[in-house]
Amino acid sequence: MKKEQVANCQFSVWYPIFKKHTIKSVILPLPQNVIEYLLDDGTLVVSGSGHDNVHNNNSNSDEEEDIQWSDDETTTTATAPEFPEFTSKVLEAINALGGRVFPKLNWSAPRDANWIALNSSLQCDSLRDIFLLFKSSDFITHDLTQPFLQCSDQDSPDPVINYELVLRKWSELIPGGEFRCFVRENKLIAISQRDYTQYYHHVLKQEEQVSHAIQEFFSQHVQYNFPDEDFVFDVYRDSEGRVWLIDLNPFGALTDSLLFSWEELRSGGEISQQQEGPAFRCTTSEVTVQPSPCLSYRIPRDFVDLSTGEDAYKLMDFLKLKKSQQEASEEEEEEGNAPK
Numbered sequence: 535m536k537k538e539q540v541a542n543c544q545f546s547v548w549y550p551i552f553k554k555h556t557i558k559s560v561i562l563p564l565p566q567n568v569i570e571y572l573l574d575d576g577t578l579v580v581s582g583s584g585h586d587n588v589h590n591n592n593s594n595s596d597e598e599e600d601i602q603w604s605d606d607e608t609t610t611t612a613t614a615p616e617f618p619e620f621t622s623k624v625l626e627a628i629n630a631l632g633g634r635v636f637p638k639l640n641w642s643a644p645r646d647a648n649w650i651a652l653n654s655s656l657q658c659d660s661l662r663d664i665f666l667l668f669k670s671s672d673f674i675t676h677d678l679t680q681p682f683l684q685c686s687d688q689d690s691p692d693p694v695i696n697y698e699l700v701l702r703k704w705s706e707l708i709p710g711g712e713f714r715c716f717v718r719e720n721k722l723i724a725i726s727q728r729d730y731t732q733y734y735h736h737v738l739k740q741e742e743q744v745s746h747a748i749q750e751f752f753s754q755h756v757q758y759n760f761p762d763e764d765f766v767f768d769v770y771r772d773s774e775g776r777v778w779l780i781d782l783n784p785f786g787a788l789t790d791s792l793l794f795s796w797e798e799l800r801s802g803g804e805i806s807q808q809q810e811g812p813a814f815r816c817t818t819s820e821v822t823v824q825p826s827p828c829l830s831y832r833i834p835r836d837f838v839d840l841s842t843g844e845d846a847y848k849l850m851d852f853l854k855l856k857k858s859q860q861e862a863s864e865e866e867e868e869e870g871n872a873p874k
């Protein structure tokens with residue numbers, strides 16, 4: 535996989551080509567100061583003008599507390615003044631897209647961070663929601679810091695990247711309708727169920743119809759229209775059987791090969807010789823159901839609830855526990871001090 539192939543899969547490259555067949559979206563250039571804010575791994579959301587005051591515990595009681603948790607109403611007012619122009623562009627775009635959006639950068643969405651959002655989802659209705667997800671996501675950091683990490687042409691200069699915030703109209707996609715399609719030398723060679731951790735009875739039952747619909751979509755709208763001849767595209771087949779393009783990804787290890795292996799996809803021989811059309815794989819029984827691949831990115835739910843104040847009872851239990859621990863240690867201390 536070459537750097538150029540990765541550069542071709544940026545949202546702003548493919549969106550204008552396939553606009554008619556994908557979810558309505560708005561692309562906004564990401565200002566340098568916002569990029570720096572996203573990469574600053576100090577506190578999650580910081581009030582004031584910079585990260586300097588995080589450690590500067592000023593005792594002036596008129597000053598706001600330095601650290602603001604994300605669900606605090608004051609967070610928006612604390613961060614918004616720093617990027618007023620960008621904030622208003624984002625809000626305008628969110629409104630134009632119906633009030634709820636799915637955010638991503640040039641390549642990635644913060645899928646590894648959805649657990650941190652109050653709604654445990656990537657659905658956002660403010661810049662504050664977007665910042666919380668982006669700052670918590672390793673996938674977003676990857677886009678910003680090392681997008682060409684696994685490319686074979688490491689000696690060649692990196693293509694110039696203009697970072698962009700992509701806002702997509704929020705759409706309730708049923709995971710069983712999502713498929714990843716692998717194209718080599720402009721030929722559709724393989725289709726995999728996207729959410730391979732679950733068994734979907736209807737996918738298995740409609741395998742032929744699904745494969746046929748995707749092949750038709752590919753030959754009518756995708757084939758020869760993309761600047762590369764090797765790529766991976768993701769689709770969604772809605773309840774009426776219509777196929778939509780969701781994303782484009784580089785053909786190589788950066789992209790999850792799901793129910794195939796990159797070895798077999800690259801060699802192509804075995805999987806495409808078996809039949810005329812593309813190889814089709816889906817999860818075939820409950821036995822193979824696996825935990826969500828993003829689980830390892832999470833921290834314990836209790837910690838999130840406590841830090842956000844989501845669950846009041848949990849917070850009360852936690853405080854009671856702290857209090858009893860404190861009392862116990864005070865008692866111990868007293869005992870320790872008592873003359874023997």
Ligand SMILES: Nc1ncnc2c1ncn2[C@@H]1O[C@H](COP(=O)(O)OP(=O)(O)OP(=O)(O)O)[C@@H](O)[C@H]1O
Binds near residue numbers: 644706728790
């Ligand atoms: N507009 C949208 N509204 C709601 N959910 C969406 C939207 N777009 C995508 N999704 C959901 O989010 C998932 C990830 O989206 P997308 O493929 O754009 O992210 P990605 O970071 O490129 O993922 P990958 O690393 O697997 O390529 C999709 O599989 C889909 O379930």
Ligand SMILES: [Mg+2]
Binds near residue numbers: 641642781783
């Ligand atoms: Mg993708």
